[in-house]
Amino acid sequence: xxxxxxxxxxxxxxxxxxxxxxxxxxxxxxxxxxxxxxxxxxxxxxxxxxxxxxxxxxxxxxxxxxxxxxxxxxxxxxxxxxxxxxxxxxxxxxxxxxxxxxxxxxxxxxxxxxxxxxxxxxxxxxxxxxxxxxxxxxxxxxxxxxxxxxxxxxxxxxxxxxxxxxxxxxxxxxxxxxxxxxxxxxxxxxxxxxxxxxxxxxxxxxxxxxxxxxxxxxxxxxxxxxxxxxxxxxxxxxxxxxxxxxxxxxxxxxxxxxxxxxxxxxxxxxxxxxxxxxxxxxxxxxxxxxxxxxxxxxxxxxxxxxxxxxxxxxxxxxxxxxxx
Amino acid sequence: xxxxxxxxxxxxxxxxxxxxxxxxxxxxxxxxxxxxxxxxxxxxxxxxxxxxxxxxxxxxxxxxxxxxxxxxxxxxxxxxxxxxxxxxxxxxxxxxxxxxxxxxxxxxxxxxxxxxxxxxxxxxxxxxxxxxxxxxxxxxxxxxxxxxxxxxxxxxxxxxxxxxxxxxxxxxxxxxxxxxxxxxxxxxxxxxxxxxxxxxxxxxxxxxxxxxxxxxxxxxxxxxxxxxxxxxxxxxxxxxxxxxxxxxxxxxxxxxxxxxxxxxxxxxxxxxxxxxxxxxxxxxxxxxxxxxxxxxxxxxxxxxxxxxxxxxxxxxxxxxxxxxxxxxxxx
Numbered sequence: 315x316x317x318x319x320x321x322x323x324x325x326x327x328x329x330x331x332x333x334x335x336x337x338x339x340x341x342x343x344x345x346x347x348x349x350x351x352x353x354x355x356x357x358x359x360x361x362x363x364x365x366x367x368x369x370x371x372x373x374x375x376x377x378x379x380x381x382x383x384x385x386x387x388x389x390x391x392x393x394x395x396x397x398x399x400x401x402x403x404x405x406x407x408x409x410x411x412x413x414x415x416x417x418x419x420x421x422x423x424x425x426x427x428x429x430x431x432x433x434x435x436x437x438x439x440x441x442x443x444x445x446x447x448x449x450x451x452x453x454x455x456x457x458x459x460x461x462x463x464x465x466x467x468x469x470x471x472x473x474x475x476x477x478x479x480x481x482x483x484x485x486x487x488x489x490x491x492x493x494x495x496x497x498x499x500x501x502x503x504x505x506x507x508x509x510x511x512x513x514x515x516x517x518x519x520x521x522x523x524x525x526x527x528x529x530x531x532x533x534x535x536x537x538x539x540x541x542x543x544x545x546x547x548x549x550x551x552x553x554x555x556x557x558x559x560x561x562x563x564x565x566x567x568x569x570x571x572x573x574x575x576x577x578x579x580x581x582x583x584x585x586x587x588x589x590x591x592x593x594x595x596x597x598x599x600x601x602x603x604x605x606x607x608x609x610x611x612x613x614x615x616x617x618x619x620x621x622x623x624x625x626x627x628x629x630x631x632x633x634x635x636x637x638x
Numbered sequence: 639x640x641x642x643x644x645x646x647x648x649x650x651x652x653x654x655x656x657x658x659x660x661x662x663x664x665x666x667x668x669x670x671x672x673x674x675x676x677x678x679x680x681x682x683x684x685x686x687x688x689x690x691x692x693x694x695x696x697x698x699x700x701x702x703x704x705x706x707x708x709x710x711x712x713x714x715x716x717x718x719x720x721x722x723x724x725x726x727x728x729x730x731x732x733x734x735x736x737x738x739x740x741x742x743x744x745x746x747x748x749x750x751x752x753x754x755x756x757x758x759x760x761x762x763x764x765x766x767x768x769x770x771x772x773x774x775x776x777x778x779x780x781x782x783x784x785x786x787x788x789x790x791x792x793x794x795x796x797x798x799x800x801x802x803x804x805x806x807x808x809x810x811x812x813x814x815x816x817x818x819x820x821x822x823x824x825x826x827x828x829x830x831x832x833x834x835x836x837x838x839x840x841x842x843x844x845x846x847x848x849x850x851x852x853x854x855x856x857x858x859x860x861x862x863x864x865x866x867x868x869x870x871x872x873x874x875x876x877x878x879x880x881x882x883x884x885x886x887x888x889x890x891x892x893x894x895x896x897x898x899x900x901x902x903x904x905x906x907x908x909x910x911x912x913x914x915x916x917x918x919x920x921x922x923x924x925x926x927x928x929x930x931x932x933x934x935x936x937x938x939x940x941x942x943x944x945x946x947x948x949x950x951x952x953x954x955x956x957x958x959x960x961x962x963x964x965x966x967x968x969x
Contacts, residue, residue: 346902352814370736376774377791379957380832390791390813393831398713398736401677401697430854445702536920 319542322437323400326407326513327422330444331453331460334414335473339444339505339512340412346509353399355392357414368406370395374414376421379428381409385572385596386428393429400435408513409436416459419443419466420575420596426518427598433617440515443467443497446476446506450486454493461543464490465620467497475501482566494620495545496526496578520602524592526580526616541583544576546626547618548633553584554615555638562632563592563599571597573624582607586636648934649924653957654966658682662958664701665945666708668722672956672966673708675701681708681720683963684966686904686957691726693718700750702742705950709748711737717750730758742778743784749786749799751777756788758799766799776817776828787813794838796826808838810845816856821864825885829855833871835878839885846885848878852900857946858907861886861913866892866927868913870901874913875925895925895932905955907944914955916943922957922965 330336344352353368392411399409413422419441426438441465446453450472453460464470470490475483487499500507500516511638516522526547559581567574578596579601592601607613617633660676667673671685679694694712695771702709708720709729717730717737730737735752743749746761751774758766768788776789788805789796791813795805813831825846827837833854837846848869855871866877867886874896878886895901895915903916911927914935922936922943936943941961948955957965 371734373773375791377813378811380830380834388831390831394738394773394775398697398699398738401661401699402713405677507734 322402322435323407323409324439324514325408325426326439326515327419327441328412328417328444329417329441329463329466330412330415330485331446331457331463333449334415334444334446335471335502335505336412336415338445339442339473339507340410342492342507343410343512346414348509351405352407353406355395355409355411357412368399368402369401371395372411374417385420386424388425388600389421389426392422392425393432394438396432396636400431403435408439418459418462420462423466423595424598427595427600438609439513440468440517441466442469442471442512442515443601444471444473445490447475447483447486447501449470454489458542460495462575464493464497465543467494468515469512470494470497470499471502471505471507471512472499473505474500476503493516493543494576495547495618496576496620518593518600519592519593520600520604521617523578523580523593523604526578526618528534543620543622545620545622546629547616547619549614549616549631550634550637551612551614552637553582553586553613554636556583556586556590558638559636562636566629566632567594567597567599570621570624574618574619574621576620579615579616580614580615584612599610645670647932649969650934650937652967652969653936654689654968656682656684656966657960658964660962661960662945662964663698664703664704664708664710665947665956665958665964666701667721667947667949667954667956668703668706668708670949671722672718672949672954672958673703673722674945674958674964675708675710676755677689677931678716679712680795681718681726683720683722683724685722686894688894689724691720691724692728692759693720699736699738700740700864701945704738704742707742709740709742709750711740713737715752717748717909719748723739728904730757730765737775737877739777741777741779744781744783745784747779747783749777751788754790756786756797758786759799760799766866768797768799768805770795770805774815775815778817778819778826780819781821781822784825787817787819787826789817794826794828806842807813810836814845816858817859818860818867820867820880824883825880827858827867827946835867835869837885837907841883844885844887846887846893848886851876857901857903859904859913860907861911861927862909863911865911868904868906870904870914873897873900875904875913877913877927886910894927895923897921899938902942903944903946905948907954908950912952914946914948914957916946916957916959918942919951920959920963922946922955936965939963 588603656670696714700711814828816829833851834849851871857870919938945958
């Protein structure tokens with residue numbers, strides 16, 4: 315399986331609110347002497363200047379799927395563009411998709427799980443969000459798009475750190491953590507970052523789900539309870555019953571899918587020596603047995619949702635009712 | 639064609655193997671020669687010998703054609719017609735755009751699209767263009783060539799390029815990709831982003847939903863006389879009955895040539911009720927519809943069959959695969 319996964323073309327999605335430094339990051343990735351070639355999907359030509367790479371304009375066409383799943387939207391233009399790019403797949407090593415500042419990352423991410431051809435030939439590597447350290451807190455208040463972009467991210471560049479104090483930086487990091495406990499946060503100035511911290515993240519690769527760090531999960535939302543968007547985490551030291559868990563999570567994502575942006579879990583099932591890991595984007599869930607639990611590791615089942623207006627008490631009750 | 643029942647069950651000895659060195663995205667017969675369009679921009683003409691032509695400076699995104707010409711649309715913004723003698727003509731060029739779809743019409747007419755804009759170029763005369771509500775997913779000429787079916791998000795538009803009137807809109811929720819007319823022009827059928835087909839009965843606008851596929855349908859063909867619509871997408875060829883005025887509604891499809899591998903391409907024999915059926919592992923069968931009799935034409939080699947075409951007289955079949963391993967079977 316590892317071989318098949320590595321043969322897929324990695325796709326990085328760059329998001330970020332207007333003016334955060336997304337295009338600067340894109341230009342950095344493309345101009346670094348890494349010897350790699352990229353196909354770049356952009357919304358507006360002109361801002362990036364590169365010779366070697368393949369640049370394609372996107373139309374941001376968001377399509378609903380006819381599968382009874384109301385939040386299951388995909389980017390129709392991306393399906394078409396990626397189908398086309400795959401015809402010359404020997405010409406590049408990876409695909410970078412730059413979204414507009416106002417875009418919701420969900421349809422972009424879902425495209426890679428819903429379309430069969432796209433899913434078979436490419437692999438979503440990570441959603442990378444560039445955030446403006448000075449203005450993010452304001453945008454989290456007034457721009458739902460900015461909140462979605464933070465909630466969805468696997469990697470966050472907290473950019474323009476030279477414009478704010480250390481205290482303010484810590485504060486904004488705590489706010490990010492309250493919304494999104496998974497993302498790796500990097501402080502940057504002028505979007506300057508080592509390329510290996512942005513590309514090759516394997517964020518949607520089930521094999522690379524290691525741990526869901528309880529410190530982040532507990533710390534964040536206690537102090538900055540964001541009414542609208544936050545993370546919810548639950549844990550159990552008792553093994554779960556697979557026959558109870560799967561119907562519960564499926565029912566939950568079917569009914570609450572529109573409000574659950576991302577989910578992730580590491581689970582210990584009764585009479586099962588393996589860790590079961592899963593991750594989800596709205597209603598789309600992807601899960602598998604990962605590896606045997608090690609003798610030195612606590613068999614704790616842990617599950618996290620990033621979402622808005624979820625009933626924490628009901629979620630906890632539902633999760634704990636899956637204990638075998 | 640001789641009766642299949644007296645034939646051996648394998649004709650693999652008749653397969654002329656070709657190594658085209660590039661994924662085949664489409665194939666057509668131009669008279670006696672097969673013209674293979676490759677993903678990376680080349681066209682290979684295979685007659686007695688092989689001629690490689692550089693048709694596009696980039697990828698070929700779409701392929702169409704008739705007995706005389708192979709039409710290709712590329713990510714270099716060009717529409718190219720290739721003839722059997724190797725002559726190539728760029729019919730259109732728009733730098734910086736992708737030609738997503740091409741279609742061949744009668745009397746040298748061509749249609750093609752870039753994004754939301756579809757263009758109609760008659761054999762002689764002025765080009766006409768129209769912007770549709772979203773990116774064009776598929777284009778097909780009605781048999782007479784005066785009307786085009788244009789598939790897009792939310793349905794199909796029937797466009798008369800030479801009329802002032804707004805295109806007639808056939809609505810059905812979802813993203814429509816390929817589109818095809820039945821030979822009698824009573825029906826228009828689309829392949830959808832979901833694993834289903836949708837069809838309209840033009841006389842009364844009746845809907846036909848053809849679902850149950852395990853994967854998206856990427857290849858479909860009406861059989862000789864339009865009796866069946868043969869489709870890929872399942873681990874057997876699914877043939878919907880279109881012989882009656884009502885179309886396939888309320889009727890069961892015919893299922894032929896079941897295997898444990900999915901069908902990736904189908905092509906209908908131009909005269910007999912026979913289809914060629916290619917699978918995701920490279921195997922190709924010829925199947926008679928009346929009794930399901932199968933003849934093996936190509937053994938599996940792991941790469942999916944991506945293109946199939948019969949010669950105009952039905953006496954030969956061209957086969958293309960994703961790996962570039964291709965073949966010709968002359969019966």
